[in-house]
Amino acid sequence: MKVDYIVVGSGLAGILFCQRLKENKKTFVVIDDASQTASKVAGGLYNPVILKRFTPVWNAQTQLDLALPIYKQMEKEFDMNLDYKIPIYRLFASIEEQNNWFVAADRPRLNKYLDTTIQRLSNPAIRAAFGYGRVNDTGRIDTIKLIKAFQAQQKSLGQFMDASFDYEGIKIKDTGICYKSIEAKYIVFAEGYGLKQNPYFNHLPLNGTKGELLVIHAPNLNIDFVLKSSVFIIPLGNALYLLGATYEWNDKSNNTTPAAKSELLNKVKSFLQCEFTVEHQIAGIRPTVIDRRPLIGAHKQHKRLFVLNGLGTRGVMIAPYAAKQLYDYIELQKDLDPEVDIRRFSKD
Structure with a gap:
């Protein structure tokens, strides 16, 4: 050949x-x-903002301008949906986080991405006393x-x-x-x-950073957006959600661990107050560079x-x-x- x-x-x-x-x-x-x-x-998310620190992703707009037309072309080629336009809502844990969001939203490199209206969504499944901030130009590729x-x-x-x-x-x-x-x-x-x-x-x-995620079944959660707090929750349809992710720098195996499962469950239970079951757990090594x-x-x-x-x-x-x-x-x-x-x- x-x-x-x-x-x-x-x-x-x-x-x-x-x-x-x-x-x-x-x-x-x-x-x-x-x-x-x-x-x-x-998780397959594309998001131009680092939501832990409210800072822009390196070269974000250049990447998005190039990536989204390519994924659209691949949808045509494979005759399937791959790009799901879905907003990300950052759950605020305090007034201080709200204030940090507004400060970030005033920066020239972030103001087009961060909505300056505090979202007050009525969802009894989520503890959200301080509301949410919405990120624009986001979505998910089904990898x-x-x-x-x-x-x-x-x-x-x-x-x-x-x-x-x-x-x-x-x-x-x-x-x-x-x-x-x-x-x-x-x-x-x-x-x-x-x-x-x-x-x-x-x-x-090249460093390997292990990540683990859970797929959960939560019939009463009812969200059509990505929820970001100490972990993210991504809707997959049929009341299934992807919950993640962990970061582990020493374990280089693709094996799932009870410790990662416990970590994710403890974090999500701090703000999720509906019943859910864990359907399965997955793991992989991200190829990361210093x-x-x-x-x-x-x-x-x-x-x-x-x-x-x-x-x-x-x-x-x-x-x-x-x-x-x-x-x-x-x-x-x-x-x-x-x-x-x-x-x-x-x-x-």
Whole structure:
């Protein structure tokens, strides 16, 4: 098989890079063994504001302007809904939080996103003595549907290998790459936390932050918005809600834990006062970087090997931007944004 690209990984990073390849008539094959689950367990929210501190997300508007048309195009391609426009309501715990919200809403980079009216929603299931603040330009991408649709499409085209990648199987030549029976011009590694096993790029400072979530059934909650307090609650339909998430820096397994379940339940019970049941629990390792920027670039010696990683906790927003950065770098010889270029960690 001869292709332009081998793409290792089919989470958000890999899918959005492949979307860029499809738009530009490039051929590719995807290799993925389903060992990395960060994109599958993601809440899928796009939100231009960091609601813990009421500060803007890095490059938020640029990311949204690029991402939303791409997801709309993918909805047409896969003939399914992926982008659910849904507001986020930040639950205030005090007058001080209200005041901090109003201060933030006056800032030029935030005033279009933060509604300055305190929302007073009558919902007996939620303790909300201080009301809510509404965030604009928010929504949710159904990452599980997206991943399943993409993988099914690529399998039907014979462009998907459900296998672990054998790094020792790479043969690098001046004219391209050979991997098993595949000849390619380039390889892009979009492996998430699996990068730690990659001998070409495991020197990069990728950290794994484990996240766990619960799916709960709450018939009397009745909300059609994302509720953000010490945890978020995302409506999934049929009285099911996604509750999350935890942050654990030491445990690097994809196993769910009783401790994370207890943490989430204790937090949600501080403001939720309706009955609910836990349907199931999920876990994954987010690929995070110390400076909260992606890892994009070429290997120092082997210029046909590339990395696309480190999307962190806001993958649905940043993946289209990161994918475009890498594609333009390879195919158009455009410089990478210095803030995402892996050379920012170079010692020479």
